[in-house]
Amino acid sequence: MIIYCHSTLDKTLRNKLTEVLSPRHEVHFQKELSDENDAKNIFRSAHFILGNPPVEWFENAPADLKFWQLDSAGFDQYASVKLPDGVKVANMGNWFARPCAETIVGGVVALYRGLDTLTLLKKKLEWVGSKLRGDLKILHGQNVIILGAGTIGQAVNEILKGFGCRTHMLARTSPDADLHSREDLFQELPNADLVINTLPGTATHFVDADFFNTIKKGAVYASVGRGSTTDESALINALNSKQLDGAVLDVTEVEPLPAESPLWNLENVILTQHTGGGRHDEHLGKVDLFLNNIFAIENGSDIIDLVSLSKGY
Numbered sequence: 001m002i003i004y005c006h007s008t009l010d011k012t013l014r015n016k017l018t019e020v021l022s023p024r025h026e027v028h029f030q031k032e033l034s035d036e037n038d039a040k041n042i043f044r045s046a047h048f049i050l051g052n053p054p055v056e057w058f059e060n061a062p063a064d065l066k067f068w069q070l071d072s073a074g075f076d077q078y079a080s081v082k083l084p085d086g087v088k089v090a091n092m093g094n095w096f097a098r099p100c101a102e103t104i105v106g107g108v109v110a111l112y113r114g115l116d117t118l119t120l121l122k123k124k125l126e127w128v129g130s131k132l133r134g135d136l137k138i139l140h141g142q143n144v145i146i147l148g149a150g151t152i153g154q155a156v157n158e159i160l161k162g163f164g165c166r167t168h169m170l171a172r173t174s175p176d177a178d179l180h181s182r183e184d185l186f187q188e189l190p191n192a193d194l195v196i197n198t199l200p201g202t203a204t205h206f207v208d209a210d211f212f213n214t215i216k217k218g219a220v221y222a223s224v225g226r227g228s229t230t231d232e233s234a235l236i237n238a239l240n241s242k243q244l245d246g247a248v249l250d251v252t253e254v255e256p257l258p259a260e261s262p263l264w265n266l267e268n269v270i271l272t273q274h275t276g277g278g279r280h281d282e283h284l285g286k287v288d289l290f291l292n293n294i295f296a297i298e299n300g301s302d303i304i305d306l307v308s309l310s311k312g313y
Contacts, residue, residue: 114136227254
C-alpha cells in the first residue's frame with residue numbers, strides 16, 4: 001500500500017508515521033520528494049493520502065485510492081472533486097474547534113475591553129487610562145447569535161454560556177439550534193449585541209448588506225468560519241457608517257488580506273490572520289487521526305470524522 005503525505009510534518013512526526021506503518025505500507029512525504037512531478041506521480045499511485053493537495057491534482061485522481069485524510073476542518077475548495085467509487089474521506093472534525101472558538105471569543109473580549117487599543121498605546125508609550133473607561137463593554141449578559149451549529153459553533157456557544165451570555169444558534173436542521181431559517185435570523189438580528197459567524201464556505205455571502213442593515217445598531221460582528229461567507233464590501237460599509245461598533249475577523253475573502261484593504265486601517269477591527277485553529281500540537285493531531293483511521297479501515301471499523309465532499313460536511 002502506498003501512502004502519500006502532503007502535510008508539512010517535522011522529522012519527528014515523519015518518523016512516527018514511517019515507524020508505525022512500515023513495512024506493510026510505503027510512505028512518501030511531499031517534503032522529501034525532489035520536485036512537484038515526483039510528488040504528483042506518487043500522489044496518482046497512492047492508496048492513502050494525508051493532507052490537502054492542490055485541487056487541480058484531482059483532475060487525474062488516484063485510481064486505487066481507498067482513503068483520504070484532510071488535514072483541515074474545512075474543505076469547500078474540494079466540492080467539485082470526483083473520486084473513484086468507494087473512497088472514504090475524513091476531515092479533522094472538532095480538532096480545531098476549541099482553538100477557533102477561543103480565538104474568536106478572545107478577540108471579542110479584546111475589542112470590548114479595549115485591549116487592542118491599549119496594546120497600541122503601549123507601543124507609543126502613551127498613557128490614556130481613564131479616558132477609555134467609558135467606551136468599554138462587557139461580554140456578560142450580551143445577546144449573541146451564532147451562525148452555524150457545527151463543532152466550532154458548539155464550542156463558541158459553550159464558552160459564551162460561561163460568560164453568562166444569552167445565545168441563539170442558527171442551523172437549518174440541527175436540534176441544538178433555535179433559529180432554522182434566514183427569516184428566523186432576521187427576526188432576531190435587531191436584538192443581537194454580537195454575531196459570531198462559524199459557517200462553512202458553501203454559504204457564500206450569507207452575511208450581506210441586508211444582514212448588516214437589519215442588525216442592531218452598535219453591534220459587533222465576528223467571523224471564524226470562511227471568509228467567503230461575508231460580503232466584505234458590505235461589512236466595511238457597516239463599519240464606516242457606525243452601524244457596527246466593530247468586527248473581529250479570523251478569516252477574510254482574500255488571504256493574505258491585500259495591503260489596500262480598508263480593514264487594515266479601521267481602528268475598530270481586530271484581524272487574527274486565520275490563526276484561529278492554531279495550537280502547538282496541531283500536526284500531532286493530524287498524524288494521530290490519520291493513523292487511527294487507517295487502522296479502522298484495515299479492521300473494518302468506522303472512520304472517524306467521515307465527510308462528503310459534495311455536501312460540504
